[in-house]
Amino acid sequence: MASDVSEQIEVPAAQRRLAWLSRSTLARHVLLAAGGAVVLYLISVGLDPYRDYLMAQVAAMVVAVAGLTVLIGLSGQISIGNGAFMAVGGYTGALIFMHLHWPLGLILVVAAVVAAAVGAVFGLAAARLRGPYLAGATLMFAVALPFLANQFSGVLGGDQGLGFFITSPAFLGVNFSLQRWQAWVNCGVGLVVFVLLANLTASKVGRSWRAIRDDEIAAALAGLNVAGYKILAFIVSAACAGLGGVLLAIYDGTVSPSLFTFGLSIQLLTAAVLGGLGSLAGAIWGAALLVIVPIYLQDVAVSHGFASQATSAAIPTLAYGVVLIVVMLAFPRGIQGGLSRLVKKKGSL
């Protein structure tokens, strides 16, 4: 790259700058995120309000899936209950929003912290379990937690849930599209989470997780605090899920038990696996697939007159299942895994 620069004196300076950039992971990721922010901004202003709304939806899912993919792909622990952490975040956010009227940024932080705290408690138990037993424990969590809303319906609003309807800030003007604002908030949070996760996984913590995932005994012998790192992975994943939960509540306008069903936890897992376990880019693919494909299929079904009868209303769901199976057959290592293999093949030719 330095050869492009013709003047001799400037070469070392440019090289120094580039070297600094390649040495500093944080700077590199922040720069990339800034680029991503510009791209996402340009997309959001080019889209109609409905596509902005879908963008917000994808971003919320991306955040939750990213946390899960780090937990499973890196630390090697499985969770089929991250929807419950999303509920923790979502309800925390809604409660603060309703009763304390804090600014949105603060709500997001507190919701993530509360979800992380619940994740820490759960991680303590999880560190003692592995494989199917861990999966079972997280599953129980996801199934049981929504019932709390019915048990404490005075505070949590029961089946009906709580309202969480944010409006766009006044400085953007009265006619500013609410959906665009939601897309900005959700994508902004998504970018921050990506920078943090990318750094974390490139750091000592990430290396330790990988070591533990590949061989727990070897990692322990090498002096790693295995239980500590495993709990940390749970905390990180729960914090991401909690944030995702608030973001989901923001574009949905409410939190209710039916928003955080066991099905949501399975969806998160599906997105992580489809996208490619352990890959942050994969989290984007997985979340986008999960949000956009069912909507697209319902559109097709409606325009062909399928969805107007109870008997054929299940067709979009059926087709969605087929799409998932096909993707899994075509890309056994997830979409990102498949893509990077394609890129490598092309490169070697």
Added chain:
Amino acid sequence: MIRSHPARLAAAVAGVAALSLVAAACSSSSSGGGKPGGSGVLTASAPGITATTITIGSHQPLTGIAAPGYDEIAPASNAYFQYVNAHGGIYGRKIIYKYLNDEYNPAMTSTVVHQLILQDNVYAIFNGLGTPTHLAVAPFINSEHVPDVFVASGCECWNAPSTLPDTFGWQLDYIREGKILGKYIEQHFKGKKIGYFYQDDEFGQDGVKGLSYEIPKSQVVSSQSYDPTNIKIAPQVAALKAAGAQVVISFSVPAFTALLKLTMLGLKYNPQLAVSDVGSDPITLAGLLAEFAKNKTAGFGNSLTNGIITDGYLPSTYETTNSWIQLWQKIHTQYLSRYQLDGNVLYGLAVAYTFVQAMFKAGKNPTRQDLVNAINGGLPQAVGVAPFAYSATDHNGIVGAYLGVIRNGELVPTTPVFVTNDTPTGAITTLNAAQPSAPASGIPSP
């Protein structure tokens, strides 16, 4: 395995960009840019209205737990719209009714309603079904100033003209219904022990609130609620039995009314059952009872529903000489023969009629606000046995009902129509005026 490499992150960002661009390319943006025309010319006066069509949208449970029975409502409404379209439409415009499946899941309700308003540019949201589902979208619909007319739920929450100015209820609200049902039980079962069984949300809670305005607290021996996601209701039924309740009043959806009846049978407990209108459609109940009990004997379901006390705010199919029932039968035969003419079909037809009534009143080239103003100005009584409450300060719908008993799969009215308001002290009075007849054309006059 984690991709923290810059190239990969860049690829990820590019991925989102690509997907969004694809999405943008697929988007269909069409908004009515109508010219101001003369009074005789039909113009694209509002989003969703063209010179020839009116497009409206709805969210409905076509699959999922609430689908049995309720999935007939939107097709029934659509049948009435087809009838209107075939007979001149609304000032010549044809109604296009686009209803999407939300599976009775508020998360999906949010998605489909955003799609209807932001992408499909519907003129109004019509008859969105369900209390928790519609609560999730009502603030959004109002923030977009889209008329949110005739919500398919009797929750008092739709009567909030100051916070939800564009939202209107339609059916008898659960508080009024509770009062009317409660007074009847109080008068006809004096001194008997009464038990409540209700769904633990606004639906059941509003109903019990209305009941409690009329039934002395000392007479209620047990109050049991259920959660619609948990079908194990034996503990609640056992508690009602243990308390010795001789009359059980139930604010439940059809599936839970059927479960209640079967669980009572299993416990050899046979109190007088009184059920709110939404959970008592005889045909839906008979089908569910036969299905749950796995009993295919003809007449099994009807044998179990016989004697249930309930109320009705629309004429019953039992009244074969009623002009409205005759109109519904005619449209049913012509457009909707694949369903039985049950309470859900009656409901869908009747609420669609009310929408056409409101559209005619809104004028030839209505804006969205014109429709809201038209309803705020009040609608004449038509499909219901009692008048509407509509005014600028009251967004409730039908204000009264008759009591009846289920016999051989039909609701047989046994009392005159009672009307009341939604306050604790508001009197319950007999309505003396008869229901106006259906117009011969089957279409409201402008």
